Amino acid sequence: MTDGGSRHTRTGPGSGPGAGRSGRGSRRDQQHFGPPGLVGTGEKAKNFKTSFKRLMDRFRPERWLLVFVLVLAVVSVTAQVAAPQVLKRATNDIFAGAMSRQINARVEALGMSAGSWSKEEMVAQLEAAGETDLANMLAGMSLRPGQGIDFAAVGRVLIVVLAIYVLSALFAWLQAYLMAGIVQRTVYRLRREVDLKVARLPLKFFDDHARGDILSRLTNDVDNIQQTMQQVLTQIITAFLTLVGVLAMMFWISWELALISLVVLPVSSVLAMVIAKRSQKQFTLQWERTGNLNGHVEEMFTGHNIIKIFGHQKEAIEVFEGHNEGLYQASFKAQFISGIIMPVMMFVSNLNYVAVCVLGGLRVAQGTMTLGDVQAFIQYVQQFGQPIAQVASVANVLQSAVASAERVFEMLDEQEQSPEPEAAPALKEVTGHLVLRDVSFRYLPDTPLIEGLNLEVQPGQTVAIVGPTGAGKTTLVNLLMRFYEIDSGEITVDGVNTKGMDRDDLRRLFGMVLQDAWLFSGTIRDNIAYGREGATEEQMRAAAEAAHVDHFVRTLSQGYDTIIEEDSSNISQGERQLITIARAFLADPQILILDEATSSVDTRTEVLIQRAMARLLKGRTSFVIAHRLSTIRDADVILVMDHGSIVEQGTHHDLLCRRGFYWELYNSQFAEALQEAC
């Protein structure tokens, strides 16, 4: 039952937008549809022991509470395990009462006159008559011949049992309640730590790693850890204690019967593990194939048009059928094997049950055991099965959680960017005088990129960066903003070396408008206000007007409160671009970095963007990744880039006269256009 409930909480990334983009995402998805119960994803941690220890270390702040929870669990389980032992006295009393009532008739049927014999007399008489078994059984009972059930005694026992049950429930509840807090707080801390880590990682990390992979670690893996810890910690402690307690009680009642159960224990654990292992294999296969199939479906549906126009439907369906059949085979087997676990465990438990019934029955008949003992024993046998299954399956679940934890720890171990200098000079107002002196930089140690670059930009000047696609025009941006650190040389702003500054302080001097218009999901107001902390409504409006945002926002029914969706179907690409410009206006930086759009924006918006950018540039030192001839020609300095490095530098006129790379580039890009236009 526990599994049925907890499966609800297995909420994968599947239902979110953009679900299943990463392979691992869709596999994890599967988890809450697939296996009934505790089966992991079949992923293995590289270094289980270390990662497991680190994961457990996360619970260190909660250790005293954990100890307390453990105590609660011990009490609860002890009460639960003790209850059948108490209850058996009621059974015995009832049995004795029932026997007492019929015993006279039984004795008379044997040809004796029972009269008003006491228990001892009756036992002696029966023995004399050769009815040894019956005599023995009666000897072990609190027999009151002819009197019936002692309800006062039964009532007392039942009240004690009730009290024990209530106590056990109360403690079980308290324990689970506290455990919920422990798990949630620990995962909460882990999440926060991961988030803070993201803020401290150098940009290189994000450029080097696939976003899907990082995201999957931050979301799917952390989710997986939470789900598993929730299940494992709440169930396993109780399961383990119950196992121990039940076994102890069994031995107390009858060591012979307990030995039988003890044989059952390893048999069923081994059986459970063997089956779990087999189903594990199938589930892994099922996950893989689900991933493949989902990937194929996603691809075919996304490329629906292409598939059609290129006449590939038949192939698409054929491949799909292959995947589908493969998935069917794997999932049928996985389902079947996991479906076997319960019946097989049940069978073993039933064997145990029958053995206890038969042997216990025989012993009661012989008088070496009471009926209450047998009943209690049967209850223990029934309590035995569930925890065995839980303990046996925990290994699998832990594997997957530890594998997830390992991936998260890997991220936490990533090298962080160099710490901010203490007592950094704070530049509040700058003129925007920028000097790059002897700057060298390479992304890869053995591939030189920028060597000994010298550049001086006077306040208010515009630097155009040009070059063919993929020439590495963003490299310079990376260095100016200290997204990457230069290898040697220095960059100064108003004479202050940027290396000695706090990164945030430095970046506040810059404004940036990139081609990919990044906005977060939130209102338009919040997105513009992002440019400056604590901006007033008036300032925000002014920036919006300057960037031609105000006009189209007024046409929206929600105005500035319009929520921008992630996939942003409600505002166009061009409008997004304008909002990012408004954001930069509000930031009002002295130095600007602009990326002229090449992407398809409709012509009217394009005009607005151009005007807004031009207005933004006015009076500021700016670096423009330029695509427009007019921008390039009007620039004070042009940096020509190719294959990652700066190949030429100068004004438009200088560079044309030089008849080098720029000249060639200029001719191919614009001359044709100019000639044809003329």
Added chain:
Amino acid sequence: MKRLLVKYLKPYWKLILPGVILILLQAIAALYLPTLNAKIINNGVAKGDTHYIAVIGGYMLLVAALQTVCAVSSAYLGARAAMGFGRDVRGALFRKVESFSQNEVNHFGAPSLITRSTNDVQQVQMMATLGLTMLIFAPMMGIGGIIMALRQDVRLSWTLGVVVPLIGLMLGLVIKTAVPLFRSMQKKIDRINQVMRETLSGVRVIRAFARSDYEERRFEEANRDLTDVGLKVMRLFAVMFPSLFLIMNLATAGIMWFGAHRIDSGGMQIGNLMAFIMYVMQVLISVLMATMMASFIPRASASAARIQEVLEVEPSIGDPERTDAPAVGEGVKRGRLEFRDVEFRYPGAEAAILSKISFTALPGQTTAIVGSTGSGKSTLISLIPRLYDVTSGSIELDGCDIRQMERAELWKHIGFVPQKAFLFSGTVASNLRYGDPEATDEELWHALSVAQAKDFVVEMPEGLNEPISQGGTNVSGGQRQRLAIARALVKNADVYVFDDSFSALDFKTDSLLRAALKREVADATMLVVAQRVSTIMHADQIVVLDEGTICGVGTHQELLETCDTYKEIVYSQLSAEEAA
């Protein structure tokens, strides 16, 4: 959900029927065990008859074995049927979607279709799995348990009337609280994932504006929300399980008490009391199971409805019954494409997005289509491969109405490069061979060199066999576009359609590509949609669209003089001196 289940489970009745019978047997066996135990106590233990105990013990073993065999076989049959069901639904759905035209795909949206064929099918399949096992087993056990309990003692059975509703009520309460909690939890998880996604995608902007603290607050808020809901969910379960056990245990104690009175008055035997207790437990457990399972039904049935919706849609574009094929005389260039007074409106739309479109694109010529966003350029182009069908007028390829052609035949003539260059997972070569599976490596290289893609493919370590990831995310946008162009070129079509396919290319590559196309694909009809004036100003014919109608056809020079819309577009991109 019923219709879907009935239709797709029907083929499996040969598995299901014996499965149900086996489950019934399994339930009977499970229910019989306590009765046998009662017999042991009443007739064996109470009478001291050890032989009887051993015999009945043997029966019990047999029954237990039977139960296991039935359970395992029914699990086998159930798994076969349920997974087969899932496979069939998935297959039907996929084939259905493959038959859809763009209309139907748009109606649902590709992401939704993906979820429906993956997650939704899984939900329904899971429902079928549960349905074929536990959902049948639980009521059988429940009803059987009640019957068996009644057989033990009728007068004690009022206790059932108290305990069963009690546990039902409790479960109902739990589910009622839990369902909205789970929904809210899912929302919080989505939210935190969204914040994370944004933090990653905007990492440059966030740092540029030095707003890491703001992001931190956003995340912190989402994290706290999620933790709170998670705590509520766990605490609900913290109450639920102990309470359930408590109810069961209290029931046991209560039945002992009242049963003792029945025994004392000679109404029942002690063995029957113990059996009664066991049956009550079995009934309670099956109620528990049934309720848990039942809580899956709404979710699965929502999924089933979503699947059914797709399966019920008939594709709006199909092949005509009598087909026609363009007949072109010897020596005449193929690929003459004529739009005749074409009108198109999206289904359900009030106004036509295109109307009165008439022009002819000739082989060996380039026809460019320009216009501002929303003027209908992409729609116009998608009419050519019949992604949509015209709502009036006609489009003719070499004199033959394209609606009269078999679609496979039509597509053979068209090389299409979509706005979003979409590549498939595989290799460079496998993507290029989408155009022509038989193409030789030389042909591929030729197409690549025309598409200006040869240089970077040569530089790839594996060359033509370089792996391409799904969607082509491992190559840059510009490379993706050029590969998509090469893919179309491999096809050797009569008509090439480029839907804003040069946008990610820099000017230099753009112009080299156009020159190569002019040289290498001289005989074909070219249709080019573009935003960039420099891309289209050299075209033989430019069609200017404004709000769905043609406002000018001609060459660059002609249009500069006659068409204001065109002038506006040109001047927005080139300064007056550049254009003039």
